[in-house]
Amino acid sequence: MRASRLVAFGPVLGLLLGGCAAFTIDQRASEGPTATDVWKEKFKLASGRSPTFADTVGFEEEIDGKVREFLRTNPEVANSYRAANLRLIRQVTVGMTKEEITLLLGKPQELTVDAARMEALARRWWSVVKPNAKEAWVYPGGWTLYFDGNALTEMTRYHRAFLHP
Numbered sequence: 001m002r003a004s005r006l007v008a009f010g011p012v013l014g015l016l017l018g019g020c021a022a023f024t025i026d027q028r029a030s031e032g033p034t035a036t037d038v039w040k041e042k043f044k045l046a047s048g049r050s051p052t053f054a055d056t057v058g059f060e061e062e063i064d065g066k067v068r069e070f071l072r073t074n075p076e077v078a079n080s081y082r083a084a085n086l087r088l089i090r091q092v093t094v095g096m097t098k099e100e101i102t103l104l105l106g107k108p109q110e111l112t113v114d115a116a117r118m119e120a121l122a123r124r125w126w127s128v129v130k131p132n133a134k135e136a137w138v139y140p141g142g143w144t145l146y147f148d149g150n151a152l153t154e155m156t157r158y159h160r161a162f163l164h165p
Contacts, residue, residue, distance in 0.1 A: 025142065035105060097152070123156070130155065133153065134148050144158075
């Protein structure tokens with residue numbers, strides 16, 4: 001009787017103890033991460049914990065000040081469609097400059113101009129990304145941003161994640 005219970009509950013026990021399922025994000029995007037998303041990932045990597053409400057408020061105030069100053073000193077951007085994105089959404093989009101991306105996301109974890117490394121980062125998207133990729137910046141969350149000169153031309157994301165019950 002005991003053995004039959006173990007056989008019957010074995011798969012259920014395995015699911016409960018295993019407890020998580022993996023999934024992979026593999027995408028090419030025209031809209032990338034937000035400043036808050038990347039900041040939270042960097043915060044977790046640096047401190048080993050999620051940010052508190054006070055941490056988040058401090059970051060929001062800091063980024064607001066940086067964006068205001070950037071728009072004040074760059075009137076050509078302040079009067080463009082990108083101003084609303086910088087001010088409100090704070091999301092990286094194709095066409096942004098390196099300065100705008102650094103303003104929102106900070107310095108990348110990795111920067112490369114090596115074609116073989118960029119191909120490895122782009123994975124299945126390399127044939128599409130390659131013509132416009134002269135440099136790549138890597139950020140947390142699996143984001144890779146590709147540049148041709150000063151302009152962001154492509155973005156890919158490859159990220160393995162786990163779902164916990």
